[in-house]
Amino acid sequence: MKDNKFGALVKEIRMEWGWNLSEVAETTALSMTFWSDIERGKRLPSFNVVKDFCTYMELSREQSAKLMGTYLEVRCETCKHKRLVEGFLAEI
Numbered sequence: 241m242k243d244n245k246f247g248a249l250v251k252e253i254r255m256e257w258g259w260n261l262s263e264v265a266e267t268t269a270l271s272m273t274f275w276s277d278i279e280r281g282k283r284l285p286s287f288n289v290v291k292d293f294c295t296y297m298e299l300s301r302e303q304s305a306k307l308m309g310t311y312l313e314v315r316c317e318t319c320k321h322k323r324l325v326e327g328f329l330a331e332i
């Protein structure tokens with residue numbers, strides 16, 4: 241990926257909460273390599289992974305909206321992804 245805004249934001253949130261990669265990996269049942277690749281901008285996760293991250297980290301609606309907005313910006317705002325994000329934000 242040419243832009244690492246999403247990965248940098250994930251790392252920022254993780255560090256604000258004082259979590260290390262192994263804690264995120266254990267909580268989400270995804271590998272440390274997976275999360276490291278996301279933070280370094282080498283991988284973009286699926287919508288469901290982003291949604292689960294918001295839930296596991298107990299992010300506020302505002303934090304979730306910021307993360308989801310950045311995800312959409314990087315993912316290319318397709319109608320499908322936009323509807324998924326809007327539905328998730330309506331639930332929290």
